[in-house]
Amino acid sequence: MSVIDDILSEKDPEKIRKETETNYREYLNPFVLRMFKNAGLDIIEGRREGASVWDVTGDKYIDCVTGAGIFNVGRHNREITDALKKALDVYDMGGWISIIRERGLLAKKLAEITPGNLKYSLFCCGGGEAVEVAVKLARGHTGKTEIICMENGYHGVTGFALPATGREVYKKPFAPLAPGYTHVTFNDINAVKAAITKDTAAVLLEPVQGEGGIRPADDSYLSGLRKLCTDNEILLIFDEVQTGFGRTGKMFCAEHSGVVPDIMVLAKSMSGGLYPISCAVFTEEISDFLIAHPFIIINSFGGTSLACLVALATIEFIEKNNLPERAAKMGKRFMEGLSSLKITYGELVVDVRGKGLMLGIEFPEESIGPRMASLLKKNGVISIYTFNNPRIIRIMPSLVITEEEVDFVVEAFEKSLKEIRAQESERKSKKG
């Protein structure tokens, strides 16, 4: 029997749990495991399907984390899984230096579905890597160095992406970081204006800040930015890693405002939840730099044959099933349910906001986020707070979620809020 048969045939959940916990302690990170346990999130994923995931013990949860938006097409999507299996009958990764037909086909498809005149693609594996490519293209093409980015922005943790992330805890232990990044207040056009210098290469932002607490940019802000960038010959970069591929109710979030960036960064759901792939899509004008330096950015695993086929199948699935529209509709249903909770639990829910199925609930204090996560798990929902702001719980289910499942999640929120209310009043009466 091969190692895979061994692994797949082990069905005893207690044995699996014990072994996994030991291995985490001994070989990964003992502290991470403890944190998961304290947060009630020590789930070991077994079966996955649609909007749901089952713990190895058989408990079912609606997955509202989805790796911050990897599973737009649903967990373990049958059609895309089959596509990858078929691809495995013929392909492997392909040599990175070879001309890969599938890469050309995917690039063509992306040029077709991305807004405006975005045309050329450079493929990588992860979102952070694609952000790095965007920053490099901006510097290489403009010959300038400064990147204006946003407070509370999140763009990844590798070397050129990390300085763009707008939160000190991620950066401090690793200083000095790559210089040339300025941070300004999000949704404040004057702040950007004031930060522009002769050496500004690009403005980089998420159209909806994800880790920053689900904060959508105003349409007027984005159109203002577009004009400001065009007037000052500065490139506009949208990080659509979390917002792309239908998440916000449009194929790309940029479409809400009609603003076309010069570079767009894509990852997460492009993978179909099955195979790592990311890319920077950019205009023909910017491609000049890479035509002069064709091998300056190399990536062994970026845009492999298999990855490109999976991404093509993923886009086909999203289009065929009208997932952006579905996200808009389900998002509306969520919003209605959550808004009524805001009325009922006014003392606990400060705000409910989002776009499509990228939703956030804001609590008045930081302790509530983790407590809610733990209660939600008890009520059959996996949902966690955003990294840059623990007062906000993120709801990003797969876009194939059904109406019944939306209602189930809203109900789980209601039950959990009720429990928090009870805890709070008990605490107060003890104090009193």
Next chain:
Amino acid sequence: MTGSAEEIKKQALADFSKYVNPQKARVLKNAGLDIIEGKRNGACVWDITGKRYIDCITSAGSFNVGRRNPEIVSALKKALDEYDLGVFLLCSKQKADLAKKLAGIAPGDLQYVMFGVGGGEANDFAIKLARGFMMKTEIISTLKAYHGHTGFSLAAIGRDAYKKPFYPMVPGFKFVPFNDLKAAKGAMTDDTAAIILEPVQGEGGIHPATDEYLQGLRKLCDEREILMIFDEIQTGFGRTGKMFACEYSGVVPDIMTVAKSLGGNLFPISATIYREELNDFLVTHPFVHLSTFGGSDLGCIVGMAVIDFLVNNRIPEHAAAMGERFQKGFDVLLKKYPNLLLEVRRKGLMMGLQYTNDSIGPRMSYQLAQNGVMAIYTGNEPSVMRLMPVLVIQPDEVDFVIDALDKSMAAIIQQGGIEKY
């Protein structure tokens, strides 16, 4: 997607030029490498028009287990019946299993694992871990080194051409000549966090570190309390005739990065493996480094299948034997073409042909493609041709490559124009 192979090829080249990069397509065409990969098997790849090549590029050592290894393909397919990528924020059994397996095969007391997707990412984390743990900033790297294109790794690359258009880089990196212990010693200061190097420089032109150099560095690092990082991305998983290249010298680094062949040529995955002591930093900063796609459930299953294949089939030993067979052929070529071939540097199946000048590399790529072998020169040193076939290469395939080299060199001599070195 129907049509004759020729039509598909034409369309693919057009799409690639129009939406990916026209210049890349041109450069490859001039090198005779405008190959559109169709069937792949073992050491070979077929252009969609049917021409067979022995793949000596293998994405710089990503395909150690062979092209489309049936065992790994079947493992991934089975895994696809149950799993997807998994959620990186949750506990994953597959991640835990692979971490344990890596700790088992990694040298010495390397024990804890942080997963990533690509090699650059693994090196970025290694450098971050060194800075975070040591609370020092300086990183010593080597001239001509190659560590990847993400920010921290790029800063550690010992070649300006990759870096200059993207200045300013991450500060705090110093460069010393490779295989020069005195230079490394001279560069160490009280603020040095780590030294990073490849046990065999790959892109730099296939330069193996001497055992004495690595042993000397280990001693210096211990004395000065500096961490030692080995980038085994190209050398790992049997490439050099041992599971990891550092086993030759017996030197155990504090941090080791692996990628490429861990993915079995099927699925992107990389890892940074480090000593228990260093985990202190991650215990106080558990979520300071994240990777959505790093160490996914599917990637970990593939990683385990790869390690099992390498161990069960004693692939490192096979690589050593095939390397010897290649060497016999090289010895003949060295005598036969002294005006062309200056030197061969080799460790197992990580082989570099040092030509007498820069122009020969690209011309040899072209000739070899005509003779059924895919090979290119190294990124940082165009006078060196790298040969890194799959490790499951068979004796007759080795002989085929040697024969192709012979024919290609003869053709170049016939064309003339070889300047004396």
